[in-house]
Amino acid sequence: MYKSFGQIPRSNPGAASNIADAARHVESSLDGDLDPDAIPDAQRFPRPGVEIPNADDSQEVVEDVDSAPLPVSQEQDDESHEGSVGRVVEEGIEYLAFYKSFRDVQRAPARNRWGIFFIKKRCIALATDMNFSTGESFADCLDALAAFLYTHELYHYRFDAHCLQMEATGGLPVYRPYRRLVANRPIYEWHEESIANFYALKALLPNPRFSYPQPICDYLWDLVANSPGAYAGGISKQQGARRDQMAQQASAAFGNAGPTAWQGLIESTIRIGMGLSKQREATLSSFLHLNNCPVYWIDWVKGGKSVLVPFVASVSEINNDFIKRYLAGVQDHHSDHSFYRIDNGEKVKLPNPHRPDLTNREFHNIIGKAGMTSPQFYKERTRTSVWRKEVPRSPVLPPRFGQNGAAG
Ligand SMILES: [Zn+2]
Numbered sequence: 109m110y111k112s113f114g115q116i117p118r119s120n121p122g123a124a125s126n127i128a129d130a131a132r133h134v135e136s137s138l139d140g141d142l143d144p145d146a147i148p149d150a151q152r153f154p155r156p157g158v159e160i161p162n163a164d165d166s167q168e169v170v171e172d173v174d175s176a177p178l179p180v181s182q183e184q185d186d187e188s189h190e191g192s193v194g195r196v197v198e199e200g201i202e203y204l205a206f207y208k209s210f211r212d213v214q215r216a217p218a219r220n221r222w223g224i225f226f227i228k229k230r231c232i233a234l235a236t237d238m239n240f241s242t243g244e245s246f247a248d249c250l251d252a253l254a255a256f257l258y259t260h261e262l263y264h265y266r267f268d269a270h271c272l273q274m275e276a277t278g279g280l281p282v283y284r285p286y287r288r289l290v291a292n293r294p295i296y297e298w299h300e301e302s303i304a305n306f307y308a309l310k311a312l313l314p315n316p317r318f319s320y321p322q323p324i325c326d327y328l329w330d331l332v333a334n335s336p337g338a339y340a341g342g343i344s345k346q347q348g349a350r351r352d353q354m355a356q357q358a359s360a361a362f363g364n365a366g367p368t369a370w371q372g373l374i375e376s377t378i379r380i381g382m383g384l385s386k387q388r389e390a391t392l393s394s395f396l397h398l399n400n401c402p403v404y405w406i407d408w409v410k411g412g413k414s415v416l417v418p419f420v421a422s423v424s425e426i427n428n429d430f431i432k433r434y435l436a437g438v439q440d441h442h443s444d445h446s447f448y449r450i451d452n453g454e455k456v457k458l459p460n461p462h463r464p465d466l467t468n469r470e471f472h473n474i475i476g477k478a479g480m481t482s483p484q485f486y487k488e489r490t491r492t493s494v495w496r497k498e499v500p501r502s503p504v505l506p507p508r509f510g511q512n513g514a515a516g
Pocket of ligand 1: 202261264304
């Protein structure tokens, strides 16, 4: 049953720096693309949805996933709910982890490094949420989350590497024009994210050597299903149309550069690089092997503490808006004044009004009784403009578990 943390292979720093060097040479010989330094945001590699602080206000800490100790559980009962899920539902998976191209190795963040970056504080917060939601151990939750994120971001690397191969032989830029085009399209046209999430969920399927607990797989499936735009497309088994649209986006830079037949050749060549097989990448040069993509933890700290701010629902929001307005809660006169009877007949205890933030236990207890998962809670929060429109809810949902269930 042995497997590495998050199914992440051993790092290969020599290969990683060779790839960055090769990319620099290939890009410098391309026709028609802009000099990267001429792009206005050249100091910072461009990635929508990542939301990272300014390096000036804090110290950037980057650690090899290989050698760094694994983050440990923070599941004390009075720990504040951090709400990472809420931002993923609004912005997508890149809020938790991002891929930085070998082409951008000299840019911030993580100057002189490229690869996959897990944003440590947010991953811990999400694994904690998963732990409270599923009842599975924090360690198993973090491991499965890492496998999911690693595979998602590895897909971004895999396509980047395929583009580099095309550029090395074709002499025309593919990747940068494609990324610029997608960054200017609405989020439901980010087809690459749908395919990346499809593979990320696939990485959680049981295999002959190991399997993840089912509640963890269900949690991550639900997270994808409630993600924004094309990210949610990852739950579909059919990614063929997405691949076609992504191939069109990647070949758009060629515009009217040649005859129609030539366009078809470009698209089909691009499409060859859109599968992901960790066992055997038949079309990728061994120089660009998937195992050569480095994986790091990243955080931004000041005085030893992360400066990344939680995305919290406050106690007063839960008491006054979520329970009373959205769940049509009424005070339960047969017991303590802090108990409310909600629309599905469940009795919920109002969170402690003397604390500014909710605890994890309070949050999961209340949404479980309301019949909602964390992603569903945040999706509804946005849809109702923070419990103001279309309230109380309809239809009413039954509770997710009995009195002493997972969140109990
Ligand atoms: Zn992504």
